[in-house]
Amino acid sequence: MATPQPREEPEAPTAVPRVEPIVEELAKAPERGGPGEVVLEVKDLKTYFFTYDGVVKALDGVTLHIRRGETLGLVGETGCGKSVTAFSVTRLVSDPPGRVIGGKVRYRNANLLFGLEQEAKFTPVPKSNRVKVKRAFRRIRSNMQRMSAVRGRAISMIFQEPTQAMNPVFSISNQLSEVLVLHRGPEIVDGLLKAKPDAAEARPAIEALVEAGRQENRVEMREAANHLGEVVGSASFGAQAFYIVRAAGAASEDAGKDVQRALRRLRLSSSQRRYLQHQRRLMLIDRATNELYLEEMRRQAVNRIARIRLRGQRLRERSSHIYYRLWGVRNRVGKPLKDELFWRSVRLLEGVSIANPVQVARGFPHELSGGMLQRVMIAEALSSEPDILIADEPTTALDVTIQAQILELMRDLKTRVGTAILLITHDLAVIAEVADRVCVMYAGVIVEQGPVHDVFRRPLHPYAQGLLASIPRLDQPDKQLSSIPGSVPDLIHPPSGCRFHPRCPYAMPVCKEARPPMTQEGPQHTVACYLYKGPVAPE
Ligand SMILES: Nc1ncnc2c1ncn2[C@@H]1O[C@H](COP(=O)(O)OP(=O)(O)O)[C@@H](O)[C@H]1O
Ligand code: SF4
Ligand SMILES: [Mg+2]
DSSP: OOOOOOOOOOOOOOOOOOOOHHHHHHTTTOOOOOOTTTEEEEEEEEEEEEEEEEEEEEEEEEEEETTTOEEEEEETTSSSSSHHHHHHTTTTOOTTTTEEEEEEETTTTTTTTHHHHHHHHEOOOOOSSOEEEEEEEHHHHHHHHHHTBBBBTTTTEEEOOHHSSSTTSSSSHHHHHHHHHHHHHHHHHHHHHOOOHHHHHHHHHHHHHHHHHTTHHHHHHHHHHHHHHHHOOOHHHHHHHHHHHHTTTTOOOOOOOOHHHHHHHTSOOHHHHHHHHHHHHHHHHHHOOOOOOOOHHHOOOOHHHHHHHHHHHHHHHHHHHHGGSSHEEEEEETTTHHHHHHHHHHHHHTTOOOHHHHHHHSGGGGGGGGHHHHHHHHHHHHHHHOOOOEEESSSTTTTTHHHHHHHHHHHHHHHHOEEEEEESSOOOHHHHOSEEEEEEEEEEEEEEEHHHHHHHSSSSSHHHHHHHTTTTOOOOOOOOOOOOEEEEOSSSOOOSSTTTGOOOOTOGGGGGTTOOOOOEEESSSSETOOOOOOOOOOO
């Protein structure tokens, strides 16, 4: 047992909280790799759904990879398995009935299917499609903990259906705050501890803001507010002041006093400072535990001792500050953190072009339209600046102008942070605009892969040709539009051989017999079809 934490902390603003070296070491922001690094590697991924009608072979050997700073488009008709691919990578397949039954998923060398074999032992019943599933709950729980180390900061997801991804009983700002605390917690607390709420220094900046407010000049107000944020050392205070003055409108004399009052609230009492330092330690311990889980997934070695030490430390931290949990105390001492998170959420909402971010932040999911919710979710996913962003039909529910803004945000994240993006959509126009490479998916398999230019200019697979023939193109104004006859097959009894053969105009006898291998038809262009005789593509 280590020595218990004494209650009193030194009272210096720059005091570094005492945390064991291992925590400080592990909790450092992980370094990001170079531009060519493969961040996500999926190999021969198989996901089945065990239903009463039979086994739905939703993914039957999907192989793809994404490099840092690259956008990979995944296209295909509805029901081809695009969403199931996204869920399988993040291990969010609803179980039962779904289960990832094979393949490899690696995030920067960490095996994301860690412990999958033990998680369920499934025994196929002979001569039938039924499967018995046995589960070990404790294993599943520990795998869930491991995955929470990966979700969010490493891999973020924007879902197709925003209403399902939000919790209806918490306000929007609460839900955004949770994400902020998880991924940016220590940084936010450090900012609060270092803020300089000196009214004398801030006075000229406040006066400039009030003056701009009286003239209702939004551009100048924004500038003055940003400057005020810099003077105070807290960008979110700038946002807060901006909205206080804007709400007052032309009568902004009194708003000046409100801004001063808000500024005074930034000055921390000694118990508030202690509480924040305590929170920071808890956040660092959480982050360090997550790092250990990731390390474990990388090396398949269990660093149990370090994990048990961290868990012990967390329990000690919690119990030594049980005083904060008493009614009323935590509300009072936690106020600065709560305010900061609220205004940071407002800034996130501003970032996705929501016109009235303060009201939206205070509101609840049911009050917002689908498009607004989708933007909130995008703000949430982008806030953690993830290594990989999986966007499943991110703009399908949005109108064209908002769609352009969202794609711009994603592009910005890609260049600024180096986020790799897996963009899933059935909209080929979106792919043409933002993707670097594209994977064409049909009935649970990837049938063609290559740089966007090559695939759009010279689609090889008859399915890809069919998809491209069904959209109007500016460069071919006289083109006759056509559609692919038939529909995506039933995946309980998928067609033998090439799964596209019942719909393919070029089908040959061999197509029904065996699945075509992936062949190399260009430097990075591969296709799975018997019409092409190139060398078999390397794995
Ligand atoms: N919960 C489920 N139960 C049974 N089958 C499912 C389930 N979810 C998805 N599937 C099957 O997986 C296939 C792929 O679905 P999905 O990935 O949602 O397609 P899309 O490409 O439109 O995103 C579909 O054929 C569907 O029948
Ligand atoms: S393998 Fe045969 S059926 Fe499949 S796409 Fe090629 S030609 Fe058509
Ligand atoms: Mg889908």
